[in-house]
Amino acid sequence: MKxxxxxxxxxxxxxxxxxxxxxKALKALGHEVAVVSNGGVYVPEIQAxxxxxxxxxxxxRSLTAMFRARRVLKxxxxxxxxxxxxxxxxxxxxLCGTLGGRERYAFVTSCHGVYxxxxxxxxxxxxxxxxxxxxxxIRDYLMEQYGVPEEQIALTINGxxxxxxxxxxxxxxxxxxxxxxxxxxxxxxxRLDRAAxxxxxxxxxxxxxxxxxxxxxxxxxxxxxDVYEELAALARQANERIGRAxxxxxxxxxxxxxILAACCLFVGVSRAALEAMAAxxxxxxxGAQGHTxxxxxxxxxxxxxxxxxxxxxxxSTQDQLLEDILAALALPPERRAELGAFGRQxxxxxxxxxxxxxxxLSVYDRVRRRRYRVVMSGYYGFGNAGDDAILESIHxxxxxxxxxxxxxxxxxxxxxxxxxxxxxxVPRFRALRVxxxxxxxxxxxxGGGSLLQDATSTRSxxxxxxxxxxxxxxxxxxxxxxxxxxxxxxxANRRRVRRAVERAALVTLRDHxxxxxxxxxxxxxxxxxxxxxxxxxxxxxxxxxxxxxxxAGLPQGRPFAAVSVRDWDNVGDFFAQLAGLCDHLRRAHGxxxxxxxxxxxxxxxxxxxxxxxxxxPSYVLEEPCVPRELMGVLGQARLCLAMRLxxxxxxxxxxxxxxxxxxxxxxxxxxEELELPSAGDVERFDGAEAxxxxxxxxxxxxxxxxxxxxxxxxxxxxxxxxxRLLLELLEKTKR
Numbered sequence: 001m002k003x004x005x006x007x008x009x010x011x012x013x014x015x016x017x018x019x020x021x022x023x024k025a026l027k028a029l030g031h032e033v034a035v036v037s038n039g040g041v042y043v044p045e046i047q048a049x050x051x052x053x054x055x056x057x058x059x060x061r062s063l064t065a066m067f068r069a070r071r072v073l074k075x076x077x078x079x080x081x082x083x084x085x086x087x088x089x090x091x092x093x094x095l096c097g098t099l100g101g102r103e104r105y106a107f108v109t110s111c112h113g114v115y116x117x118x119x120x121x122x123x124x125x126x127x128x129x130x131x132x133x134x135x136x137x138i139r140d141y142l143m144e145q146y147g148v149p150e151e152q153i154a155l156t157i158n159g160x161x162x163x164x165x166x167x168x169x170x171x172x173x174x175x176x177x178x179x180x181x182x183x184x185x186x187x188x189x190x191r192l193d194r195a196a197x198x199x200x201x202x203x204x205x206x207x208x209x210x211x212x213x214x215x216x217x218x219x220x221x222x223x224x225x226d227v228y229e230e231l232a233a234l235a236r237q238a239n240e241r242i243g244r245a246x247x248x249x250x251x252x253x254x255x256x257x258x259i260l261a262a263c264c265l266f267v268g269v270s271r272a273a274l275e276a277m278a279a280x281x282x283x284x285x286x287g288a289q290g291h292t293x294x295x296x297x298x299x300x301x302x303x304x305x306x307x308x309x310x311x312x313x314x315x316s317t318q319d320q321l322l323e324d325i326l327a328a329l330a331l332p333p334e335r336r337a338e339l340g341a342f343g344r345q346x347x348x349x350x351x352x353x354x355x356x357x358x359x360x361l362s363v364y365d366r367v368r369r370r371r372y373r374v375v376m377s378g379y380y381g382f383g384n385a386g387d388d389a390i391l392e393s394i395h396x397x398x399x400x401x402x403x404x405x406x407x408x409x410x411x412x413x414x415x416x417x418x419x420x421x422x423x424x425x426v427p428r429f430r431a432l433r434v435x436x437x438x439x440x441x442x443x444x445x446x447g448g449g450s451l452l453q454d455a456t457s458t459r460s461x462x463x464x465x466x467x468x469x470x471x472x473x474x475x476x477x478x479x480x481x482x483x484x485x486x487x488x489x490x491x492a493n494r495r496r497v498r499r500a501v502e503r504a505a506l507v508t509l510r511d512h513x514x515x516x517x518x519x520x521x522x523x524x525x526x527x528x529x530x531x532x533x534x535x536x537x538x539x540x541x542x543x544x545x546x547x548x549x550x551x552a553g554l555p556q557g558r559p560f561a562a563v564s565v566r567d568w569d570n571v572g573d574f575f576a577q578l579a580g581l582c583d584h585l586r587r588a589h590g591x592x593x594x595x596x597x598x599x600x601x602x603x604x605x606x607x608x609x610x611x612x613x614x615x616x617p618s619y620v621l622e623e624p625c626v627p628r629e630l631m632g633v634l635g636q637a638r639l640c641l642a643m644r645l646x647x648x649x650x651x652x653x654x655x656x657x658x659x660x661x662x663x664x665x666x667x668x669x670x671x672e673e674l675e676l677p678s679a680g681d682v683e684r685f686d687g688a689e690a691x692x693x694x695x696x697x698x699x700x701x702x703x704x705x706x707x708x709x710x711x712x713x714x715x716x717x718x719x720x721x722x723x724r725l726l727l728e729l730l731e732k733t734k735r
Contacts, residue, residue: 004082006092008059010040012223013191014271015112025357097126106367129367132156135307151422158271159356167280171262183216187263189272192225198288206322207238211246224252277343291316371404372730375441381411384599386646389627393537401723444471447481477505485514513669531715545632552621560592561639564647565606577687579613586616593618655709
C-alpha cells in the first residue's frame with residue numbers, strides 16, 4: 001500500500017513523534033510511505049528509515065502560503081499516486097481535502113489534541129472519510145464540535161518504541177554534554193510554542209525555589225519553537241538568581257531517549273510523558289490544558305481518558321507544581337522505582353507502536369473498501385418518524401449489502417441526523433454544501449417516501465427536482481429509490497416529474513399505484529415496483545418496547561390499539577367521530593387506546609382533540625422515540641388505527657392488523673397494497689361505518705393476521721431489490 005503522510009512540520013512535539021514512529025512502523029511492515037511537511041529535526045530520521053520526504057509550507061495560514069502548499073501537494077500526489085493520504089493537522093487536512101475529488105485517493109485524518117474552534121477554522125476543517133482520535137475525549141470533541149459521526153472515528157494510541165525508550169538506555173553522555181552534576185535532574189520535553197509552553201514557563205519560574213530546597217537540582221527543558229528565545233532569556237534570569245546553571249535549555253533534540261535517561265523525574269504530558277514512563281521515570285502530569293499530578297495506579301483511568309493530557313483537571317499554579325515536584329523527589333528511592341516500573345508496564349501493555357500501526361491499517365482498509373459514496377435526498381431531519389425510518393432502513397440495508405458504500409444525507413437538522421444515526425449529514429438548504437456533497441459523491445438516491453408530489457406544495461416538489469437536476473449537471477447517476485409518486489395535480493408539475501423520471505438512471509417504486517401514476521403522466525421508461533425500505537428495518541427488542549408501553553401508563557398485560565393522527569384541514573367533525581370509534585374499541589373489544597406521535601410538532605394538537613372528545617380513558621407515548629422503538633411498540637399492539645402512512649407500514653412490518661384513516665391517496669394506495677381495510681376518508685368520515693368495519697376486522701382477525709404476515713414477508717423480500725439494483729448502478733459508475 002502507498003501511503004502519504006501530510007503534517008505541518010517535523011520538529012520536536014508529541015504529534016510529530018507519533019507521525020515519525022507510525023511512518024517507520026508502516027514502512028517496516030512493507031508499505032511504501034512518504035511524508036510531506038515543512039521539515040524539521042526528524043527529517044533525517046525518517047529518511048534514514050527509507051521514507052521519502054517532500055517540503056511544503058503546510059504550517060502557515062496565509063492564503064499565499066496555502067495556495068503554494070496546495071500546488072506542491074498536487075504535484076506530489078500526481079507523482080506518488082498514493083492509495084491513502086493521512087493528514088495530521090487541520091491545514092494539511094483542509095488542503096488535501098480540496099484535492100481529493102480530482103486525485104481520487106482514500107483520505108484519513110488524525111486528531112492529536114483539542115484545539116480552539118473558531119468560525120473560519122471550523123468551516124475549513126476537513127476530517128476526511130475517517131478520523132483517528134488518540135483519546136476518548138478527542139473523539140467526543142470531534143463529534144460535538146465538528147459533527148463527525150461516531151462511526152467515522154476510530155480510537156488509537158500514541159505508540160511508544162519501548163526498546164528505544166527503556167531503563168537500559170544510558171544518560172551519562174547527555175549529562176556530560178550538558179554539564180549536569182550529580183544532583184537530581186527534572187526533565188521536560190515539549191514543543192516550545194506559545195500554546196504549548198505553559199509548563200516550561202512554570203518550571204523556569206519555580207526553579208529558584210526548587211533549587212533552594214533541593215541541593216544540586218537541575219531542570220532540563222528539551223524542545224524548540226517560536227518562544228524558545230523568550231524562554232531562554234527567562235532561564236538566564238533564573239540562573240542568575242540561583243547562582244548556577246539550574247535551568248538548562250537544550251533546543252530541539254531527536255535523542256529524547258538519552259535526555260530522559262539523564263533525568264530522575266519527568267514533568268509534562270501526552271506523548272512525552274509516555275516516553276518518560278517507558279524509560280522507567282516517575283512522571284508529574286502537568287501541561288497547558290490541566291494538571292493531574294504524580295502519576296500513580298489510582299490515576300490510570302483518568303490519565304488514559306485524556307491521552308495523558310490532563311484535560312479534565314484545572315491548570316496548575318506555580319505553587320501546586322512546586323509542591324508536587326518536591327513531594328515526588330522526597331519519595332523513597334524504592335517508591336520512585338515502583339512508580340517508574342508501573343509506568344513502563346502501562347506503556348508496554350497499552351501503547352505499543354505495533355498497535356498504533358494496526359489501528360491505522362484497520363482504518364486504511366476500511367476506507368479503501370468504501371469504493372462508493374451516495375448522497376441521500378429526502379424529508380430527513382424534520383423529526384418525522386416515518387421519514388427517519390426510511391433513512392435508517394436504507395442505511396442499514398446498504399450496510400448489510402456492502403461495506404463499500406458510504407452515505408451522506410441532505411438533512412434539515414444535520415446535527416440531529418449525525419447523533420441519531422451516525423451518518424455524515426449536510427444542511428439541505430445550503431446550496432454550496434449540497435453541491436459539494438453531490439460533487440464528491442458517486443450517485444444520488446432520491447427517496448424514499450412521497451417526494452414527487454405537489455399536494456404539500458409546488459415549492460417542495462421543485463426542491464427535490466432541483467437536487468436531481470444538480471446531480472445530473474454533475475454527471476452523477478440518479479436513483480429514485482422506492483418512491484411513492486403523486487398526487488401531482490398541476491400540469492406543469494406533471495411534465496417536470498415526467499422529465500425527471502425519464503432521465504433518472506434507475507427508478508424503483510414502493511407500490512403499484514405509483515407505477516400507474518407515472519404511466520398516466522406518459523412515462524414510458526421501465527420502472528421496478530419493489531417495496532418501502534422500512535420493511536427491512538429491525539425493531540427494538542421486546543423488553544424495551546414493553547418498558548415504553550409502561551412509561552406511557554398502559555396497564556400491564558392489557559391488549560391495546562395504537563392510534564396515530566395528524567393535523568389536517570377540512571375534516572369537519574372527524575375528531576369527534578374518531579373519538580367515538582376509539583371508545584367503541586375499548587368498550588366492545590377490550591382494547592386500551594395508546595396514541596403515538598410520529599411527528600410530535602404536527603401530531604400533538606390533533607391527538608389532544610381526539611382525546612378531549614373521548615369518554616373512555618386513553619394514553620399517549622410521550623417519551624421521544626426513534627423509529628425502531630415506535631415499531632417495537634406497535635409490535636406489542638393488537639390493532640393499529642392510523643392516518644400516517646408509515647404508522648401503517650410499521651404495523652404491517654410487525655404483522656399487526658390495521659385500519660387506515662385516509663387523508664391522502666398514498667394511504668388508500670398502500671392499504672390496497674397491504675390488503676388492509678380503510679376506516680374512511682377523514683374529510684367525510686362516517687363514524688358508524690368505521691365502527692362496522694372495525695367490528696368486521698376483529699371478527700375476521702385471525703384470517704387478516706395470516707394474510708398480513710404473508711404479505712409482510714413478501715414485501716420485505718421485495719425491498720431487498722432496492723439494494724441489489726443500487727449496487728449494480730454503482731458498479732457501472734466505475735467502469
